[in-house]
Amino acid sequence: MDVTATDGEFHFKPSVAGIPAGMQLEWFDGPQVCVPGDRTLYWPYWDGFEVSDFKCRPYRPASYRERYAGDPGGLYPGFCQMQFLAAYKNGEGVYFSAVDDRHTPKGVEWERVDDGSVRLSLQTFCGDLDEDGAWRPKFCYSLRPYAGEWMEACEIYRNWVRALPGFERPPVRPRWMYDSPVNLIYPVRGVGLDNLPRDMKPNCYFPYTNAVSTVEKYGRLLDSRIMALLMHWEGTAPWAPPYVWPPYGGEKELAKFRDALHARGYLLGVYCSGSAWTQISSIIPSYSQEQRFEDEHLGHHMMRGPRGEMTAYVCNGHDSQRLGYDMCLAEGWAVRTLCDEAGKMARFGIDYCQFFDQNLGGGWLLCYAKHHAHPPIPGAWATEAMVALQKRLCASSALHGMVIGCEGAAATPYIPYLFYNDSRPIVSLHFGQPVPGVSFVFHEWQCNFSGNMCGVEECDPFWRWMYCFHNGDMLSLVLGADDGLAKAWCRPWSEGFSEQEKLVSLVRRMNSLRKKYPSFLLEGRMVRPFAKCESRLVEIPCRVWGKNRTIEAREVITSFWENAKGERIGFASNWRREPSELRITRSGGRVETYILAPLEVVELSAE
Numbered sequence: 001m002d003v004t005a006t007d008g009e010f011h012f013k014p015s016v017a018g019i020p021a022g023m024q025l026e027w028f029d030g031p032q033v034c035v036p037g038d039r040t041l042y043w044p045y046w047d048g049f050e051v052s053d054f055k056c057r058p059y060r061p062a063s064y065r066e067r068y069a070g071d072p073g074g075l076y077p078g079f080c081q082m083q084f085l086a087a088y089k090n091g092e093g094v095y096f097s098a099v100d101d102r103h104t105p106k107g108v109e110w111e112r113v114d115d116g117s118v119r120l121s122l123q124t125f126c127g128d129l130d131e132d133g134a135w136r137p138k139f140c141y142s143l144r145p146y147a148g149e150w151m152e153a154c155e156i157y158r159n160w161v162r163a164l165p166g167f168e169r170p171p172v173r174p175r176w177m178y179d180s181p182v183n184l185i186y187p188v189r190g191v192g193l194d195n196l197p198r199d200m201k202p203n204c205y206f207p208y209t210n211a212v213s214t215v216e217k218y219g220r221l222l223d224s225r226i227m228a229l230l231m232h233w234e235g236t237a238p239w240a241p242p243y244v245w246p247p248y249g250g251e252k253e254l255a256k257f258r259d260a261l262h263a264r265g266y267l268l269g270v271y272c273s274g275s276a277w278t279q280i281s282s283i284i285p286s287y288s289q290e291q292r293f294e295d296e297h298l299g300h301h302m303m304r305g306p307r308g309e310m311t312a313y314v315c316n317g318h319d320s321q322r323l324g325y326d327m328c329l330a331e332g333w334a335v336r337t338l339c340d341e342a343g344k345m346a347r348f349g350i351d352y353c354q355f356f357d358q359n360l361g362g363g364w365l366l367c368y369a370k371h372h373a374h375p376p377i378p379g380a381w382a383t384e385a386m387v388a389l390q391k392r393l394c395a396s397s398a399l400h401g402m403v404i405g406c407e408g409a410a411a412t413p414y415i416p417y418l419f420y421n422d423s424r425p426i427v428s429l430h431f432g433q434p435v436p437g438v439s440f441v442f443h444e445w446q447c448n449f450s451g452n453m454c455g456v457e458e459c460d461p462f463w464r465w466m467y468c469f470h471n472g473d474m475l476s477l478v479l480g481a482d483d484g485l486a487k488a489w490c491r492p493w494s495e496g497f498s499e500q501e502k503l504v505s506l507v508r509r510m511n512s513l514r515k516k517y518p519s520f521l522l523e524g525r526m527v528r529p530f531a532k533c534e535s536r537l538v539e540i541p542c543r544v545w546g547k548n549r550t551i552e553a554r555e556v557i558t559s560f561w562e563n564a565k566g567e568r569i570g571f572a573s574n575w576r577r578e579p580s581e582l583r584i585t586r587s588g589g590r591v592e593t594y595i596l597a598p599l600e601v602v603e604l605s606a607e
């Protein structure tokens with residue numbers, strides 16, 4: 001490995017030659033950087049968060065995996081949106097990154113070692129070999145000290161991103177995004193949870209037009225355009241990719257709803273399930289593609305593990321959504337199949353399709369198939385295959401006005417194609433403390449929406465929704481029974497939600513600010529605070545994926561923004577049901593103290 005040092009920054013450039021015949025280099029994990037265990041780590045996983053308890057989980061190197069266990073590990077580009085880690089204490093940190101503009105798949109992970117220190121890992125897959133069989137990546141790893149914490153580390157990464165192709169200018173957004181529509185997320189079959197019990201009878205929002213009065217009601221209450229964002233709408237089975245069309249009940253039924261929405265200025269969106277393959281639906285077991293799979297020899301095109309094994313990862317299992325496999329996106333058949341299916345939705349007049357739901361961060365997984373046209377080890381070729389698919393799929397969808405999105409914020413190489421996604425920062429409560437690092441880096445190119453909050457079983461709703469507002473997200477509500485709201489998608493409708501009227505008022509207020517300040521909250525850049533803001537720390541109990549935790553949060557959440565003209569603004573909000581004090585120290589030392597009323601959101605001027 002070549003090591004060079006310039007201006008206080010170390011560059012590491014590895015190479016591996018002379019690999020013996022019959023052996024393969026799967027991945028490279030170096031340099032091995034360790035930091036003391038009393039540091040805080042910024043980890044760009046699940047939209048970004050801080051970890052300080054390194055006993056919270058075991059090390060999970062990236063590999064071909066068989067069963068989703070709630071913690072899939074930090075595969076980049078995908079579950080991890082950025083290829084760096086930062087560790088800091090008392091305003092001093094180290095920043096460790098891969099300066100890799102081909103976005104080679106990596107495990108962006110950390111490992112607690114025996115002496116209590118923490119190893120930072122950028123485990124890089126080595127499928128891109130030179131003609132002589134050696135691995136000589138064009139990129140280097142960088143290690144440097146810096147002053148600050150997570151924001152300053154994200155700033156270093158943002159400065160690098162700014163020079164990447166595709167980031168020269170903001171995306172061409174459809175006109176409706178400037179109106180900041182609120183998403184109304186709901187299933188048309190079943191009563192909330194799609195796991196057990198599996199009652200998939202049509203609910204009160206089917207036929208689709210039954211929901212017109214509900215959409216109108218929330219449009220009125222929120223003073224906003226609405227996007228009806230449907231789940232369990234597929235005519236095949238819920239969450240049973242790749243075949244979803246025609247919609248449940250037929251095209252004519254959905255067309256009536258589409259036309260009723262559009263006539264009122266509202267929008268129609270759908271969730272899909274990405275690039276998995278369904279053999280049998282676990283939700284509706286009568287739905288099977290096994291015969292087609294046999295007849296068309298489709299096993300040829302599925303992703304394989306290192307031993308040729310074939311399984312699937314996300315949402316796969318008898319007690320999950322389906323039994324199936326994952327499609328290899330370097331296979332022409334898979335690309336054609338996905339583009340065909342997306343084309344049907346785009347031509348129909350759907351406005352937003354979360355086509356890459358379950359492809360977290362817009363990424364895909366690791367394929368080792370020796371019989372595919374790609375190298376037998378994952379490498380940058382895999383990122384290039386996904387970029388090529390997204391380019392084609394998003395360009396043809398855009399011709400019909402349909403925007404494509406994914407689950408979680410999109411990872412770095414996919415942002416030019418996926419600029420409106422179901423953000424998932426709250427899921428990180430499972431391990432750590434969410435901080436808006438991914439929004440800090442990418443917001444000017446990618447403005448997401450607070451999604452269905454899948455996985456969050458308990459956590460103060462007002463804190464959650466305000467966190468998403470300060471994350472720069474457009475806003476959503478999840479419908480429950482009979483026009484009411486649910487606390488989150490994974491809560492049963494029978495539970496009810498006693499504070500839903502207050503939540504509607506809060507979303508109306510926050511969205512009025514989004515509509516007032518699109519140059520900041522849609523197109524703007526998140527920046528460091530222009531004034532020091534202090535409020536009390538309090539504890540919030542939460543439950544994510546069955547795990548109970550308590551997190552610490554400020555009584556008043558703040559965020560700071562800059563628009564293209566260089567103007568700045570801040571926002572502060574009190575998520576509690578009682579007044580909270582906010583103390584602001586301006587750069588000249590002037591101190592201002594405010595008492596924010598319960599659920600109050602205010603603007604902060606830069607002066």
Ligand SMILES: [Zn+2]
Pocket residue numbers: 302303304328329330331367368369372374
């Ligand atoms: Zn493959």
